[in-house]
Amino acid sequence: MHPAPSVILFTSLSGLGFGLLFFLGFDMPAVTGWVAFAFFFVAYALAVGGLLASTFHLGNPQRAMKAFKQWRSSWLSREGVFAVLALVVMGLYAAALIFLNMRLPLLGIIGSVLSLITVFCTAMIYAQMKTVPRWSQPMTPVLYLLYMVAGGALMAAQIQLAIALLVAVTVVQILHWVFGDTAFGRAGSNIGTATGLGNLGQVRLLESPHSGTNYLLREFAFEVGRKHARKLRGIAVLCIGIIPVILLSLTSEGHLVSFVALALHIIGLFTSRWLFFAEAEHVVGLYYDKHRG
Amino acid sequence: MTTLPASTQKKLGLVIDLDICVGCHACVISCKEWNTSNYGAPLSDMDAYGENPVGTFLNRVHTFEVKSEGKNAQTVHFPKSCLHCEDAPCVTVCPTGASYKRTEDGIVLVNEDDCIGCGLCAWACPYGAREMDAAEGVMKKCTLCVDRIYNENIPEIDREPSCVRTCPAKARHFGDFADPDSAVSIMTAERGGMELMPELMTKPVNRYLPPRPKADISGDIDILAPLLAPVPENTGGFMGWLDAALEKI
Numbered sequence: 001m002h003p004a005p006s007v008i009l010f011t012s013l014s015g016l017g018f019g020l021l022f023f024l025g026f027d028m029p030a031v032t033g034w035v036a037f038a039f040f041f042v043a044y045a046l047a048v049g050g051l052l053a054s055t056f057h058l059g060n061p062q063r064a065m066k067a068f069k070q071w072r073s074s075w076l077s078r079e080g081v082f083a084v085l086a087l088v089v090m091g092l093y094a095a096a097l098i099f100l101n102m103r104l105p106l107l108g109i110i111g112s113v114l115s116l117i118t119v120f121c122t123a124m125i126y127a128q129m130k131t132v133p134r135w136s137q138p139m140t141p142v143l144y145l146l147y148m149v150a151g152g153a154l155m156a157a158q159i160q161l162a163i164a165l166l167v168a169v170t171v172v173q174i175l176h177w178v179f180g181d182t183a184f185g186r187a188g189s190n191i192g193t194a195t196g197l198g199n200l201g202q203v204r205l206l207e208s209p210h211s212g213t214n215y216l217l218r219e220f221a222f223e224v225g226r227k228h229a230r231k232l233r234g235i236a237v238l239c240i241g242i243i244p245v246i247l248l249s250l251t252s253e254g255h256l257v258s259f260v261a262l263a264l265h266i267i268g269l270f271t272s273r274w275l276f277f278a279e280a281e282h283v284v285g286l287y288y289d290k291h292r293g
Numbered sequence: 294m295t296t297l298p299a300s301t302q303k304k305l306g307l308v309i310d311l312d313i314c315v316g317c318h319a320c321v322i323s324c325k326e327w328n329t330s331n332y333g334a335p336l337s338d339m340d341a342y343g344e345n346p347v348g349t350f351l352n353r354v355h356t357f358e359v360k361s362e363g364k365n366a367q368t369v370h371f372p373k374s375c376l377h378c379e380d381a382p383c384v385t386v387c388p389t390g391a392s393y394k395r396t397e398d399g400i401v402l403v404n405e406d407d408c409i410g411c412g413l414c415a416w417a418c419p420y421g422a423r424e425m426d427a428a429e430g431v432m433k434k435c436t437l438c439v440d441r442i443y444n445e446n447i448p449e450i451d452r453e454p455s456c457v458r459t460c461p462a463k464a465r466h467f468g469d470f471a472d473p474d475s476a477v478s479i480m481t482a483e484r485g486g487m488e489l490m491p492e493l494m495t496k497p498v499n500r501y502l503p504p505r506p507k508a509d510i511s512g513d514i515d516i517l518a519p520l521l522a523p524v525p526e527n528t529g530g531f532m533g534w535l536d537a538a539l540e541k542i
């Protein structure tokens with residue numbers, strides 16, 4: 001799949017933003033006044049910035065409001081609805097905390113749960129795609145939710161919790177790769193089933209329907225960079241969890257250490273999210289004989 | 294509404310005969326011609342006369358080779374367009390309701406005024422039947438020429454999809470699969486019409502008729518073979534004298 005920068009930015013940043021909101025809703029850290037304002041500002045900048053980035057890849061962004069209509073069937077629509085609900089509820093909670101020094105615990109918990117559901121909906125957009133076997137596994141929503149809470153805990157300065165969650169997200173990320181690597185084969189689609197000619201013998205593409213490229217090849221048959229996938233996975237694993245966990249466990253707590261750990265985690269997150277798209281194979285590639293192995 | 298109808302009154306679709314298609318791409322061109330000038334936004338081309346032309350097409354013809362052990366390889370031309378699936382995954386993912394399946398005839402369409410161009414329906418389609426138009430930013434797909442098949446302003450003979458009307462080999466057929474007595478239903482039953490990627494449970498309406506088995510001619514002697522047999526070296530008589538005389542020159 002084509003790793004569109006807008007989608008990578010959107011899923012990564014909004015995940016971090018909602019992750020921070022999730023902890024703020026539980027009063028972690030317990031902040032009021034201007035400090036609370038700073039925390040909520042960062043969370044909203046990430047969540048809303050991510051959502052805005054997601055509109056950059058739309059063909060007709062001026063009609064984006066129509067995307068709230070089909071929440072009964074569409075995960076994308078549900079994501080939009082829950083994102084707005086989460087942001088409104090957390091906005092009220094934040095306003096009370098910042099301007100009235102008043103904590104409304106129930107509102108905070110509702111906002112946290114809505115934030116969690118929003119990221120779950122994001123993950124389900126990918127997990128529902130039977131056409132992309134690497135995404136179509138139950139671990140995909142688990143992975144997205146772990147990235148959300150691990151990054152959120154790191155930003156909310158919940159160091160002990162962050163260490164545990166960073167270990168968890170690293171393990172699940174590796175498992176997601178391992179199971180993802182064999183997912184295409186297990187799904188059972190091949191050039192024989194795609195053409196219906198499999199029972200007649202070995203099928204191969206003799207001639208492409210077009211001499212140049214097209215929307216399908218650009219969107220679904222991304223191959224550049226797959227050769228570096230192993231190195232990038234290594235970099236991602238080091239940055240997502242291993243180095244941050246070592247930093248946070250071995251050094252005394254401090255803003256600088258937390259900041260370095262967070263910066264590394266974000267680099268790892270971007271790398272793994274790029275791989276999430278770049279390594280994902282769509283079954284339409286079978287019609288172009290693109291699937292190997 | 295992007296939930297799918299429980300059932301449709303008709304199931305309009307195509308039968309494509311892989312035994313007959315000669316791969317001339319006439320259906321591709323006639324589809325582009327009709328659909329760029331009728332329903333919805335035109336099918337744009339980018340850099341049409343430049344080095345890297347790309348464009349939007351609703352129908353494309355792939356050519357495959359099938360080879361089984363000990364047999365001659367076989368060429369199969371394979372036209373591919375929207376299969377108007379009964380459980381169309383492209384419809385339910387649409388966040389705006391722009392993609393829908395018609396209750397009356399089962400045609401899957403895009404209401405372009407509601408399409409935000411997110412591309413999710415193209416992700417959900419296993420068959421590559423949907424292409425985003427680069428100029429308009431909306432999703433384009435086969436409409437089964439909905440603006441031809443019911444069009445009383447054109448002669449009755451033309452009231453079928455453009456690709457079917459134009460096919461010079463008659464490899465494409467249009468009809469109602471809900472009617473067991475329709476030509477497409479009968480052809481599908483008689484020839485074992487195939488669903489593409491049945492494992493993905495999309496229940497495509499369009500069917501592909503497999504190539505008929507080829508006669509095994511590997512043991513036969515070519516009818517021209519006797520004429521190509523080598524001439525005997527030591528012929529006698531006039532031919533022998535002529536051969537010897539010509540050698541000496």
